Amino acid sequence: MLDALTLDQIRTFVTIADSGSFRSAAGRLGRVQSGVSVAIANLEAQLGVALFDRTGHRPLMTREGEALLANARDILLRVDAMRARARGLGEGVELELPLAVDTLYPIHHVGQALAELRTAFPLVSVRLVVEPLGGPLTALRERRCTLAIMVGEEFRDPRITFEALSSISQVAVVAADHRLAGFQERQSIGIPDLADHVQVVLSDPSQVSKGRDFGVISPQTCRVGSQDAKHALILAGVGWGRLPLWLVQRDLEGGRLRRLGTGALGRNAEVVSETYLAHRLDEPLGPAARKIAEILVRTSSNDSNP
Incomplete structure (x- = not known):
């Protein structure tokens, strides 16, 4: 039977x-x-x-x-x-709450959630890592974090549960004095034009995306390990690349960066991705983890840009 x-x-x-x-x-x-x-x-x-x-x-x-x-x-x-x-x-309240956050997610939103968390759990220490691509998923798999905020649909695992938080816009940009900025004033930029210039790309610190590239068009790449480094190099005119809109909004408004004039990288050179709050199915969430999860879900909106 x-x-x-x-x-x-x-x-x-x-x-x-x-x-x-x-x-x-x-x-x-x-x-x-x-x-x-x-x-x-x-x-x-x-x-x-x-x-x-x-x-x-x-x-x-x-x-x-x-x-x-x-x-x-x-x-x-x-x-x-x-x-x-x-x-x-x-279980009682955690002594430490380890979190992993995708570099594309607005870190100030995480800061606001942590500030609210401290009013309820002032003695809980927080350990926060910010990593691109497969970094947050690997942190969950290796039990280096309790909760992770992940972006996009590329990284999934049946041992991990996901809850949608909000959407993130990424825009393809270039420095105002870069050759591509002047080119787009004359005509639309095509894939061959983009391939003629350096593309600044984030490297995956994990092995999750080994052998795969996401959105890499140019054979000329400058690979970096953080979103801040990518932002700084694009501002300096090293090349072009996608950056989250919340990070570059002021640069666009101030004329330091320009959107690439191309429809090959999304409408108005923009793509939108979903963000998710993730945790392991086989690991319990303590009171502090449940509280910050509730805060993040409650405060998130469909537009994560400031």
């Missing part, structure tokens, strides 16, 4: 799939290999299907096993989430 299924059997099944063999799974679980084999045999008997083909030198997952693996992972995620929530209900 299916009612006789155990979490131990399901976790053993998933561990074998992740580790690649019964022997490796036994090592991860701290059990003898025969115990792992018995757990899988019992699971197969309960389900009425073979999860592994044992006719070869080493067991291989069957088509039935592959089909049921997603269900097994989902069950474990839900159980871990339930345990995490239960632990959180019984």
